[in-house]
Amino acid sequence: MLRHLLKLIWKRKSRNMMLSLEILLAFLVVFAIAAFGLRYWQLFQLPTGHGWKNQWSVSIRAAQDLPNDPILFENIKRSLRDLPEVESVAFSSFGTYEMARWSEDYVLPDGSQQLTVEGMGVSDEYFATMDMRIAQGRFFSSMDDNADAAPTVINRRLADKWFAGKNPIGQIFAVQKRDKTQGQRYRVVGVVEEFRSHGELMDPVYFMLPRWLPGVGRDAANNIMLKVKPGTPRSFETRLNARLKQIRNDWNFVITPQADARASMLKTQTIPLVILAVIASFLLVMVAFGLFGVLWQNTTQRIPEIGLRRALGADAGAIYRQIISEQFLLSSGAMLIALVLLVQLPLTGVFGEVLNWTVFFGAALLSAGVIYLLSLLCSLYPGWRAARLSPTQALHYE
Known part of the structure; x- marks a missing residue:
């Protein structure tokens, strides 16, 4: 079955190339967000070495x-x-x-x-x-x-x-x-x-x-x-x-409880993550629309093929699984290429401790989960639409 799906994807490689590129870019952006978030979470677990709950700071301005x-x-x-x-x-x-x-x-x-x-x-x-x-x-x-x-x-x-x-x-x-x-x-x-x-x-x-x-x-x-x-x-x-x-x-004195200073600092430090998250959200929405449209078009173009499979005895569940599995394989290929590129970063130490192996593997798993979920959601309706076609309706489709 896997071999057959890979052949189908390869025969439509010209159509799938742009879709794979969109998935690859989406994976890279989600990976960056996940890496930022995991690194922040990792840092947040470390001790600061000083108190803040009952401490006040007075800055002298002369x-x-x-x-x-x-x-x-x-x-x-x-x-x-x-x-x-x-x-x-x-x-x-x-x-x-x-x-x-x-x-x-x-x-x-x-x-x-x-x-x-x-x-x-x-x-x-x-x-x-x-x-x-x-x-x-x-x-x-x-x-x-x-x-x-x-x-x-x-x-x-x-x-x-x-x-x-x-x-x-x-x-x-x-x-x-x-x-x-x-x-x-x-x-x-x-x-x-x-x-x-x-x-x-x-x-x-x-x-x-x-x-x-x-x-x-x-x-x-x-x-x-x-x-x-x-x-x-x-x-x-x-x-x-x-x-x-x-x-x-x-002299002027700026008095700040450290609890307030800490909250303000955390807010300032998370601004880049929030900005990247907003950008990533828009990109994922665009990718989702593109993915949904391509899957809809591909399903429509393959109605005779689906009708032939139904006529040969394939049930609706098999058609449904085929559409979803093809999309998962396509997403997996794009993410594999992205990971081959990204793994060079921790290997070469370009970002030092910021992108350590714990952060890398965690970000890779989270990003893969997001892309697979996106692929599943976008392929549900086209797969359902293809699965509900009767063999007679599909074989007479023009």
Whole structure:
């Protein structure tokens, strides 16, 4: 039976070529949507490494560069800690769930293994404020004062890349300057499993959290992170802003609960997926109309052939199955060609971890399911129409 169906498809190859091309393109688009969605789902399952439910972010907006004044930052911390809703206060270069990013090139002491590492300077209180957990070593604190290298916490990905098979605690690395000389040196004091500043849909990267101290260096912290008591209402924002204005009336403060920032970030990050889904929906509708029309026309042209089969004893169910099976074989051939092209992507690593094998196989299965369902729906009525023809009516059809 399969051999016979393949012969029928091959004899009508000129008619089926354009239909196969439409199915192939539809499969590619659905595959892209499925791959995006599965990668997002995969990323969403990974830990971000920080809390968001009881954390608030305060972004400082000043007309001029912020001064790295230790007295000023100590005043901010003490004043905010006096608020009954606030459990802890910390400072950072920027807030989580923001589009801000900071990265630099780093090397090991011997100048090898240059990597671009993303980072965020944070104060000693940051880890407790953000409900972070240490996986190895410790978080930095006042015991790191006057250290010979700036203490830093790195994520597991960076530790495994640079110090595979070694204990990362105590290891040194340094900034790689443009003239290839080494700048600021850092010492690893702790390792966290993960830290993704952009939240659940951020691709894992090499990340470091170096220690920031008020009054040390020229760069000030532009962000205040607060851990508030559970159930703190949004109306607390008014009191918080008033307290900050008492400290510096010439600054503006953008206050954002991390729950709101997270929701906004997730919405922004899923916009490309929504756009692609809309485009894919229109394409699938066009393919469905084209497929339905071609199947209708093919069925009409093959009425004498169908009548002959009915006259030779084929029942209506056999005719129905033949029409659907032919369409499934045609779809399978188009998808097989598409998969031969697509499998080159994970093999060559063009998209890196974005299109890993788990995502590839999942997207392939989902896409095949969608195309087979589309083929089935489009072939149901033409198959039913062909199956209900009587042998006499079919053989006398002109």
